[in-house]
Amino acid sequence: MTALLASRAAFLVAVVLLGLGLFVLIDDPNLLKKILGLNVFQTGIFLVYVAAAVRAGGRSPLVVEGGGPYVNPLPHVLILTAIVVGVSVTALAAALVARIHAERATVRADELRDGAGEVRDRE
Amino acid sequence: MSEVLPWLVVAPVVPLASLPILAFRFDRVGWPVAAITATVHTALATWTAWTVAVDGPTRFVVGGLPARLGIELAADALSASFLLLVSLVGLWVLAYTRRGGPRSNLSYALYLALLAGLSGLCITRDVFNLYVFLEISGLAGYALVALGDGRDAAPAALRYLLVGTVGASLYLLGIGYLYVATGTLNMSAMAAELVAVGHDGRLVVAAFAFVTVGLGVKMALFPVHTWKPDAYRAAPAGIAALLAALVSTVAGYAFLRLLLSVFTATLFGVNPLLGASLRAAAVLSVGAGAVLAVRQRDVRRMLAYSSVSQFGVAVAGFALATPLGLAGGVVHLLGHAVMKSGAFAAVGVVEAATGARTVDEFAGLATDVPVTSGALAALSFGLVGIPPLVGFFGKWYIVLSAVRSGAWIVAAAVLASTLLSLSYFGRLVQRLYLESGSRPADTRYGAVSAGMVATAVVAALVALGLGLASAELVELLRPSLSGVGP
Numbered sequence: 001m002t003a004l005l006a007s008r009a010a011f012l013v014a015v016v017l018l019g020l021g022l023f024v025l026i027d028d029p030n031l032l033k034k035i036l037g038l039n040v041f042q043t044g045i046f047l048v049y050v051a052a053a054v055r056a057g058g059r060s061p062l063v064v065e066g067g068g069p070y071v072n073p074l075p076h077v078l079i080l081t082a083i084v085v086g087v088s089v090t091a092l093a094a095a096l097v098a099r100i101h102a103e104r105a106t107v108r109a110d111e112l113r114d115g116a117g118e119v120r121d122r123e
Numbered sequence: 124m125s126e127v128l129p130w131l132v133v134a135p136v137v138p139l140a141s142l143p144i145l146a147f148r149f150d151r152v153g154w155p156v157a158a159i160t161a162t163v164h165t166a167l168a169t170w171t172a173w174t175v176a177v178d179g180p181t182r183f184v185v186g187g188l189p190a191r192l193g194i195e196l197a198a199d200a201l202s203a204s205f206l207l208l209v210s211l212v213g214l215w216v217l218a219y220t221r222r223g224g225p226r227s228n229l230s231y232a233l234y235l236a237l238l239a240g241l242s243g244l245c246i247t248r249d250v251f252n253l254y255v256f257l258e259i260s261g262l263a264g265y266a267l268v269a270l271g272d273g274r275d276a277a278p279a280a281l282r283y284l285l286v287g288t289v290g291a292s293l294y295l296l297g298i299g300y301l302y303v304a305t306g307t308l309n310m311s312a313m314a315a316e317l318v319a320v321g322h323d324g325r326l327v328v329a330a331f332a333f334v335t336v337g338l339g340v341k342m343a344l345f346p347v348h349t350w351k352p353d354a355y356r357a358a359p360a361g362i363a364a365l366l367a368a369l370v371s372t373v374a375g376y377a378f379l380r381l382l383l384s385v386f387t388a389t390l391f392g393v394n395p396l397l398g399a400s401l402r403a404a405a406v407l408s409v410g411a412g413a414v415l416a417v418r419q420r421d422v423r424r425m426l427a428y429s430s431v432s433q434f435g436v437a438v439a440g441f442a443l444a445t446p447l448g449l450a451g452g453v454v455h456l457l458g459h460a461v462m463k464s465g466a467f468a469a470v471g472v473v474e475a476a477t478g479a480r481t482v483d484e485f486a487g488l489a490t491d492v493p494v495t496s497g498a499l500a501a502l503s504f505g506l507v508g509i510p511p512l513v514g515f516f517g518k519w520y521i522v523l524s525a526v527r528s529g530a531w532i533v534a535a536a537v538l539a540s541t542l543l544s545l546s547y548f549g550r551l552v553q554r555l556y557l558e559s560g561s562r563p564a565d566t567r568y569g570a571v572s573a574g575m576v577a578t579a580v581v582a583a584l585v586a587l588g589l590g591l592a593s594a595e596l597v598e599l600l601r602p603s604l605s606g607v608g609p
Binding site for chain 1: 251254255258262265266269274277278280281284285288289292295296299302303
């Protein structure tokens with residue numbers, strides 16, 4: 001059991017990151033921390049991909065004659081793309097938080113609730 | 124012929140890149156650039172749809188690599204119909220935004236990014252490429268919501284961003300599982316590998332679950348719908364008409380595409396529990412969306428909650444996994460997109476002309492904005508599902524298929540939600556026509572252009588046309604809905 005857990009350590013860390021990130025994203029009222037939670041959550045997913053590319057004894061895929069075995073480079077490339085997407089999302093989110101701070105003088109989700117002039121609904 | 128496919132994505136990107144440069148010199152260059160691009164895009168989409176209708180499915184592999192390694196773009200009748208939807212809605216929303224706004228160059232740059240992302244979603248056959256397009260259209264959508272000028276726009280956009288990104292990330296996790304299981308990202312190669320791997324493996328089931336939840340967030344199924352009402356309330360009306368029509372609809376298409384071209388009907392055959400869970404989730408969404416819509420006072424929020432219910436109906440059709448159920452789901456998605464777009468445009472006209480935002484404030488406005496009210500009433504009845512508008516036919520096929528396959532709960536839920544939607548849309552139409560409001564005369568309002576009204580009217584006419592041609596539409600779609608795609 002321990003040996004199995006040790007060989008899957010990266011995936012366990014990924015699960016912890018996913019849970020942690022999602023928890024902060026949902027639970028923390030601070031909008032900036034929500035964004036950080038989102039980043040941690042995404043990092044967990046990146047780790048799943050990178051860990052799936054590992055091969056026992058594998059090295060970087062700079063292919064030479066008789067060089068193998070290599071780790072799978074494709075997941076790395078995918079995650080590079082996903083990181084770029086993540087950066088764009090974070091940038092937009094940070095810009096939105098800056099605007100919220102300028103307009104409402106708060107970065108806490110619980111203080112945004114009592115919107116003046118908003119139509120209140122029976123929810 | 125098939126070389127047209129990449130241009131569907133490239134055509135909006137080129138003007139998108141040139142807009143910031145043009146903006147240095149010209150103040151209001153966004154709308155003309157967007158209008159020209161949307162026209163070109165519509166021509167390309169029409170050409171693609173025509174080729175597909177005449178010669179059958181068409182495909183293109185970027186970079187000339189083998190499809191298994193490269194990024195494959197392909198269009199069949201299913202892709203082509205959603206592609207046309209994106210183009211046409213994009214075009215008539217421009218008629219609204221010319222006067223109705225937003226009018227900044229930035230907003231049209233975002234509009235073009237959205238157009239590129241959604242077109243890419245419609246034609247790509249690479250699951251990771253699909254993720255990238257999902258995020259391109261997502262990012263454009265979040266930023267477009269933030270263009271609203273109220274103080275609730277930025278919080279609504281941020282909430283949309285946070286929830287939407289979690290959805291896209293879950294989709295990414297799901298396709299990661301699929302990649303581990305099959306060793307490819309190409310949809311048809313994946314489907315072939317899955318036959319060898321078996322559809323009952325834990326990886327495959329988990330992948331389906333993550334993909335479904337991820338795209339369910341983008342479709343705003345209950346209980347992950349929370350971004351939608353705020354986003355559609357806070358966005359500028361023209362943008363709401365665009366987003367409400369396209370973003371969730373194309374996510375629904377992406378879900379169907381994966382269901383047809385990757386998982387195939389075998390998945391539900393091997394794992395009956397998955398099909399049952401998907402039906403249950405859809406039924407929950409149908410019911411909860413309708414109940415929440417009844418409780419709304421704000422008209423735009425009511426329309427948003429009605430979408431939650433309507434997407435549940437479409438997914439219920441997909442979950443039945445019968446040719447009739449799938450066709451019903453597609454017709455319902457397309458019809459709902461056309462009608463919701465028109466309804467948001469009509470509500471936008473009423474807001475601009477009179478300042479009314481709640482159902483109560485709509486009382487007696489039919490005399491102030493007669494044409495728009497007529498379109499809104501027609502679209503409301505269409506969304507309820509009254510023939511001959513298209514809203515009826517999608518629901519009809521789904522209920523028929525549900526009854527034939529003994530899924531009584533699905534049939535009952537769709538019928539019950541129809542009754543509930545009659546109550547909330549009926550209330551709206553009743554306020555418009557049968558009650559007189561005591562509205563203080565306000566001279567601040569009144570900036571309504573013919574284009575804004577035309578958007579709602581055209582949507583109503585297209586909904587009528589789609590309804591009358593629904594049998595032919597199903598006939599055209601039938602080959603692309605059976606078994607594995609091209």
